[in-house]
Amino acid sequence: MITCNQLDVKGKRVLIRADLNSPLEDGRVVVNPRIIAHAKTIRELSDRGARVIVISHQGRKGHHDFTSLEEHTRILKELAGRHVEFIDDVVGGKVNDAIARLKDGEIIVLDNVRHLDDEANADGKIVHELTPHVDYFVLDALSIAHREHASVVGFTKTVPSCAGNVLAEEVTALDKVKNSKHVTFIFGGSKVEDSVCVMKIWLAQGRADKILLGGALSILFLYAKGYDIGKSLDYIKKTGVINFLSDAKEMLNKFADKIILPVDVGLKESDGRKDCTVEKINDGEIFDIGPKTIELYAGLIKKSTALVANGPMGVYEIEDYAKGTIAILRAISESKAFSLLGGGHTITALEKSKLDKHKFGYVSLSGKALIEFLCGKALPGIVALDENEINFKREITQRN
Structure with a gap:
């Protein structure tokens, strides 16, 4: 070019x-x-x-x-x-x-x-x-x-x-990911359709090493795996996230070892945040990943050779539920792997975190085009x- x-x-x-x-x-x-x-x-x-x-x-x-x-x-x-x-x-x-x-x-x-x-x-x-x-x-x-x-x-x-x-800088960064044989994806946010598209392609090609889930996507996959997701069930129904339930079940059936789900979550309850394991969600609404999940994801990020992150881990706009998003961004910044960050909310969360942008491989300025590229279009x-x-x-x- x-x-x-x-x-x-x-x-x-x-x-x-x-x-x-x-x-x-x-x-x-x-x-x-x-x-x-x-x-x-x-x-x-x-x-x-x-x-x-x-x-x-x-x-x-x-x-x-x-x-x-x-x-x-x-x-x-x-x-x-x-x-x-x-x-x-x-x-x-x-x-x-x-x-x-x-x-x-x-x-x-x-x-x-x-x-x-x-x-x-x-x-x-x-x-x-x-x-x-x-x-x-x-x-x-x-x-x-x-x-x-x-x-x-x-x-x-x-x-x-x-x-x-x-x-030119964007294309160079994307080519680094494209040419990587093993990539760890960290997907969160609410744009489930985009993430599902990328997951299907990279899992089918055998090039996704691990896919760590947060945000609405993790709620969907937890539900697909049979967990009680409390009030978050209403959320995925209202937003149409549940329309991708069959996709989630199919991927879990084929690639269970590649898709990593939260082991605990941060619930929004009447008296504030409550952390609990995914087996004990009950009536709360999932607003973040929990501390054990942060530790699990950080360990996997540390072992990765290439990273792609798109979307926050939770409702980062509220301070009590920004912990997961900030912690995962920090883990990525400390990794020796090449990292590509994308998505408007990811960039906003990065600015909120006060982390040094230069510690990331590339912070993409693209939205839909980035996803289409990762989907092979x-x-x-x-x-x-x-x-x-x-x-x-x-x-x-x-x-x-």
């Missing part, structure tokens, strides 16, 4: 597709790891004399988080330490003029690409309108690489393209870059 570091970008009009999509609090953009990472790529391109044009999306039409990228531009300006100009359009004369005025090292941000009705079409309007005005296209986010949208894959058909530094954005490298190889060589 060609990266932007391999190209001579001085004086070139470089269109970079970042993922600036951010949570909003009281209508304001929350600064997050994705924006911080993309700001670094953008600054580096600017330092090398590129004329940088940034495109991204924010939210979906009709949703509360569908906004312009004006505030994102202000944040990028602060993070990159460069003047960054916002253009309140995506295509058209105003955009074309702004690109034409760009000088080496200057940066502009176009408005939300989802203003265009055909953005979800790989051959959308933005591709035809902007292609004559750019020299290179840079895809800088694995988090959007699973979408076959115009701003993600369209330009790879029309201009020389490459991976940005953020995307081809990501359209990555496929498009690979095809572009073949189709534009001569042109890229001549320009450099």
